Amino acid sequence: MLRAVRRLFGKHATILLILMAMAIAAALESSDNQTAAKWLLTIVAVGASVRPLWGMIDAIRHGGYGVNALAIIAIIAAVVQNEYWVAACLALLLVATVSLENYAKQRAAWALNKLTQNTPTKAHLLRGAHQKDVKPADIQPGDKLVVLAGEQVPVDGEILDGSSTLDESILTGNTDPAPRRAGEIVYAGTTNTENKTTVSALRTAADSHYRQNIRSIRAASKSYSPFARLAAKFSIPFSIVALVVAVVAWVVSGDSTRFLMVVSVASPSALLLGAPIAMSAGLSRAVQQGIIPKTAAALEQLAYTRAIAFGGNGTLTDKPLTIRDVQTFGKHTRQNVLQYAAALEAHANHTIASAIVEAAQEPDQSPRKAKQVKETIGQGIAGRLDGKTVLVGSAHFLDTHGISMPESFRPSSLRHTAALVAINDELAGVITLDSHIDPQCAPTLQRLHQLKTGETILLSSAPQANAEAIAQKLAVDQTLAECQTRDKIMAIEKSALHPLVFAGDSASDTPVLTASDIGIALGALSCQTPADSANVLVMEHSFAKLAEAVAIAKQTLRIAFTAVLFGTITSLLLIGVFATGQFHPLQAVALNAIITLLVVLYALRARKSRS
CATH class of the missing domain: 3.40.1110.10 (Calcium-transporting ATPase, cytoplasmic domain N)
Structure with a gap:
């Protein structure tokens, strides 16, 4: 109980202090001590604004945006006008918005948190006939390890002895059991669900696919998509418009309360929170499916796809040649x-x-x-x-x-x-x-057409007759046969349809992935896949995940756009309404809070499938 209280105070200490001060002020007012209540609420409001003020100044100095400018101006106006309850409520809203943003981003980035929390913590190292428990960080390539049933694989390795079934869903998003036998590769973070196996380490823990995924997801979650940056830039003219309306309302009416009401209801939260939270939520949903965009920009660009190209031999097959x-x-x-x-x-x-x-x-x-x-x-x-x-x-x-x-x-x-x-x-x-065409290919290409991704292009090294037979079977829009690597690159560069996605699965696709607007590496767990050259990684070799990646990107961007549009239009309408002076400043603060909450909750919908 005490630990829970400490955690609550640690995360939300400022909010709790403001609420306590407001409760004390209410008690003081009920005992006719108006002056003490006024000074208490004023001190709390000003004190709570200091940290956001310095943060805003620091952001401006480093080329950022003064996101708290309207809130701080509103608090100052409330203090000057002796609206100390309004000042305290605005300070509470200011601090609560920051906490709400952090909470929303944590909820949106749950996939990263899940990976981090499930990082393997121990390994059984074999030294001759003896077994020793060590940390995964101490394992070197070539070390022999024992993985017991129910345990996580500590590092990427090759099975030396025994066979088992693994749960690889934490990497691939596929919950189907994965049978593995001697000579096959197992990956760090996956769970051995059946038999004891002996494994030879192939990489250190830091170089495992699991740790690489965590680094990629963390970098993507910290990045901003072009749309999120654009929305943040528009918060500046939005704030200027709000201030101009507030000043005009004050000057025309001669009532300074109108200025306070307008700046209190003006909420740039939709512009500042809607897009980044939606993009973060979309990234988490993609990761859950075993799809890892390396940046938020890559996820956004997928939503604008106008053509999707892919190779033939490995990309479209479900069995080895x-x-x-x-x-x-x-x-x-x-x-x-x-x-x-x-x-x-x-x-x-x-x-x-x-x-x-x-x-x-x-x-x-x-x-x-x-x-x-x-x-x-x-x-x-x-x-x-x-x-x-x-x-x-x-x-x-x-x-x-x-x-x-x-x-x-x-x-x-x-x-x-x-x-x-x-x-x-x-x-x-x-x-x-x-070659054996993957039965997923035809429905995947059909789904891509339904998602309005433009043309599908087969860039095949196979002979003309073979490539055309595949294209006809799958209803591909455009086919280029007998393609060398340079032919594929030229076809991408000459295409009039951009952004153009290329999906590849072998080392020969490396320069093609680099030349495309968005390179998607299928089967990124395989050593054959050029993951370093791709913008998006699909961990298992599944052509169907190509359509899933596009669907997630389109839904995420649609939610981000709707959140920004709804919040911005609603705030602008309320600015006009409160400029009439027919309401109380506390009502303006309450509506500001409601808009912020609705924008955040709607943006979090990107975590879930539309279906």
Whole structure:
């Protein structure tokens, strides 16, 4: 009980002191001690204004806005006019507004608070046959750890022994159980729900995806969107208008009380609180879904999307690519072509490389290792193996290296995703692959059209026939096939539709994500995803989250705009009404408080889905 009282006084000490002073003043007035009540309320009002006044001055000195100017002017006017109850109520409103703003931002940023509060605090470190409890911060890459059932994974790691099911919802927003077995990756912050497992640490706790998420969300919550900044700027002309109306009402009527009433009812809270609180609430809702905008500006820009582009191979598939066929030339065999290609592709991070490496793997044999490997992102990879020069990539990539095609093969005849393999300047084989379109794609693209996001654009490295078949199946608006990385960048730069979103999921998408207005990295938990180049991270590889991100952005901006518009128009109308002098200043203060509360409560609606 005592702790709760201390916490209450610690957070709201000034509010409680003002309320106590008002209670004492009321008692003094009831005993006909008007002078003492007046001085008590005046001292309290002036004292409560000192800190906000210095804060306002400091903000102006650093290029900010004098957000408390009207409230402080109103308090001074009330004191001068001997309206000491009005002065005390204005001081209470001033301090309560700050507390309400802090409370609203904490409520809006609940997702960050949840992540912070659920940070892993202990780990079981294995040293030989002995187990020692340590802090996650003490763990180094390569350390062996035991994760018991019901415990959080302390750092990102690879399962060495055992299999289990994990709850990854704190990272991905997906509440479905995630089965994990030996050789698979587990992530810090997730919960082991079934069996004891042994894990080898891959990163330190500070470098885990969990801690990176906390840093990204914290930075985003502290940032301001362009709309929030614009609304804050308009608080200055709003305050000037209120002051002009107040002075005119005073001069015309000769009644200084009208000045007090106008500045008391004028509330710039809608301009100052509505937008940032709504954006913060929208960020929290996105994080709950495993979608992490790195800045508030990125979330706002998503709402204005006029075109969405995406790659083909990994972005639209729900299963790994599989080898469809291996066409060989000369004396080369199927396994020979696969092994040479896999020796190079083992150095790459994309879906085609993974499929080739897996297909070439033979039981009880270590994969062969190529030397002098050099990858050209989005085109191909070159290296040496067994003293031979090996190239793996597109027909264009081989052509740039002077590889001529045999008469029996035409690259234009390809109907599926393919990787060409050249050994010692001759085409050795063509590996074609099958992709499995994610069933989420069609309804996701339909939802994007319903959200009025403009055109959908498929930028595929696949052959023309394959890309067109995918585009027709998914009803994509525009298709560009056989795209190299530079072709994708040129298509984005030449597009007349901006802001343009590009969703990618592999290292080859890095320069494309950078070139787009908004880059979205799908599957950000994967090491293949170029998270550093993206503006928005989708933690799991889910194409459906693309539409969810846009929906959240649009709803958040709509709520922010409505909150600002409602509060501003209502305040302007009340300024005109109270300029007539037909009301009491205390009524002006009460309506000011009601407007502020309504704006904050409405802005917090961005935390919840419209449905």
